[in-house]
Amino acid sequence: xxxxxxxxxxxxxxxxxxxxxxxxxxxxxxxxxxxxxxxxxxxxxxxxxxxxxxxxxxxxxxxxxxxxxxxxxxxxxxxxxxxxxxxxxxxxxxxxxxxxxxxxxxxxxxxxxxxxxxxxxxxxxxxxxxxxxxxxxxxxxxxxxxxxxxxxxxxxxxxxxxxxxxxxxxxxxxxxxxxxxxxxxxxxxxxxxxxxxxxxxxxxxxxxxxxxxxxxxxxxxxxxxxxxxxxxxxxxxxxxxxxxxxxxxxxxxxxxxxxxxxxxxxxxxxxxxxxxxxxxxxxxxxxxxxxxxxxxxxxxxxxxxxxxxxxxxxxxxxxxxxxxxxxxxxxxxxxxxxxxxxxxxxxxxxxxxxxxxxxxxxxxxxxxxxxxxxxxxxxxxxxxxxxxxxxxxxxxxxxxxxxxxxxxxxxxxxxxxxxxxxxxx
Numbered sequence: 001x002x003x004x005x006x007x008x009x010x011x012x013x014x015x016x017x018x019x020x021x022x023x024x025x026x027x028x029x030x031x032x033x034x035x036x037x038x039x040x041x042x043x044x045x046x047x048x049x050x051x052x053x054x055x056x057x058x059x060x061x062x063x064x065x066x067x068x069x070x071x072x073x074x075x076x077x078x079x080x081x082x083x084x085x086x087x088x089x090x091x092x093x094x095x096x097x098x099x100x101x102x103x104x105x106x107x108x109x110x111x112x113x114x115x116x117x118x119x120x121x122x123x124x125x126x127x128x129x130x131x132x133x134x135x136x137x138x139x140x141x142x143x144x145x146x147x148x149x150x151x152x153x154x155x156x157x158x159x160x161x162x163x164x165x166x167x168x169x170x171x172x173x174x175x176x177x178x179x180x181x182x183x184x185x186x187x188x189x190x191x192x193x194x195x196x197x198x199x200x201x202x203x204x205x206x207x208x209x210x211x212x213x214x215x216x217x218x219x220x221x222x223x224x225x226x227x228x229x230x231x232x233x234x235x236x237x238x239x240x241x242x243x244x245x246x247x248x249x250x251x252x253x254x255x256x257x258x259x260x261x262x263x264x265x266x267x268x269x270x271x272x273x274x275x276x277x278x279x280x281x282x283x284x285x286x287x288x289x290x291x292x293x294x295x296x297x298x299x300x301x302x303x304x305x306x307x308x309x310x311x312x313x314x315x316x317x318x319x320x321x322x323x324x325x326x327x328x329x330x331x332x333x334x335x336x337x338x339x340x341x342x343x344x345x346x347x348x349x350x351x352x353x354x355x356x357x358x359x360x361x362x363x364x365x366x367x368x369x370x371x372x373x374x375x376x377x378x379x380x381x382x383x384x385x386x387x388x389x390x391x392x393x394x395x396x397x398x399x400x401x402x403x404x405x406x407x408x409x410x411x412x413x414x415x416x417x418x419x420x421x422x423x424x425x
Contacts, residue, residue, distance in 0.1 A: 030365030
């Protein structure tokens with residue numbers, strides 16, 4: 001058993017009591033240790049009950065009815081938008097667009113702002129570590145407009161130096177610089193404010209994917225000064241099916257609507273239409289109403305605990321896991337030193353496929369992610385097909401980090417012994 005101890009700023013036992021799923025057993029009968037938080041987090045009772053209450057007592061479609069239920073639902077939906085705006089440190093709530101997810105938010109920018117503003121020869125600059133959600137939409141735009149993608153490489157230390165960023169911006173003069181605030185595979189936390197400043201210095205519009213940042217530490221979009229910021233609800237203890245697009249009002253006003261239909265129009269005639277004002281312009285059809293209510297409840301829950309305290313807790317867990325895993329023979333951590341990353345530790349073990357390792361850990365009740373984590377270009381650049389990823393959140397404990405280390409070591413020893421026996425035979 002790993003003997004590292006930590007003094008967390010969080011009362012983890014009290015927090016865990018809010019998450020009913022954490023009381024269940026894994027299929028093997030072992031206690032559940034959920035370490036797949038970078039993929040999706042669990043939901044506390046406060047969020048589950050907020051959604052249930054809305055469906056039981058307050059549901060109706062929004063913005064369209066003058067009856068009591070519709071007016072109440074509209075008020076709650078718009079209050080959720082204001083909660084998100086305050087959570088992000090944004091200005092007016094009309095700068096907050098609700099989408100179907102973080103991927104949908106990036107696609108909205110790509111297929112509205114991108115198609116309108118990018119043309120043949122223009123450049124989109126991306127780190128090689130980006131999630132597919134911040135790659136594929138720009139590849140689609142490139143195929144349509146003739147713009148091209150350029151890549152920022154990851155260094156041997158799994159970091160990207162700001163001077164490398166500045167040099168690339170000067171060389172390529174991109175119209176768009178899009179990057180994640182934190183890598184979902186490496187865990188690397190990038191200096192958003194500095195990179196945004198550099199992007200603007202060289203004339204680029206800047207989009208920040210905050211999917212791995214907004215749920216984990218305080219985010220202030222006006223301090224960052226990014227032009228667009230996106231994140232997803234399900235990675236922040238909220239419901240699935242909802243994401244957030246923040247955009248500076250002048251940019252959103254100038255963008256054509258991405259989807260057409262009900263809700264996003266001011267006027268429709270036989271000859272055409274006039275779009276509605278922000279934010280409805282980008283929310284065609286029935287929006288994710290109950291999901292917005294649940295997201296607001298999730299934000300209130302996280303704020304009641306404290307985002308910076310959550311971040312400190314995660315970093316302590318990351319330090320324990322990173323240190324212990326690096327001491328296992330044949331194991332390589334794929335990511336920077338703990339002080340440079342969030343609560344994510346990705347790794348490979350010599351001679352063991354990531355899927356086999358993940359399945360073995362599942363027998364111990366430990367849920368981790370195995371594969372390319374939607375970062376195939378990054379894995380290719382590192383000469384890897386797949387990695388295992390453990391990702392921590394506010395309800396994880398030091399004991400769980402230690403049990404991960406022990407289980408990986410046990411699995412490694414078991415596979416090694418099995419291989420040795422086969423060779424003797």
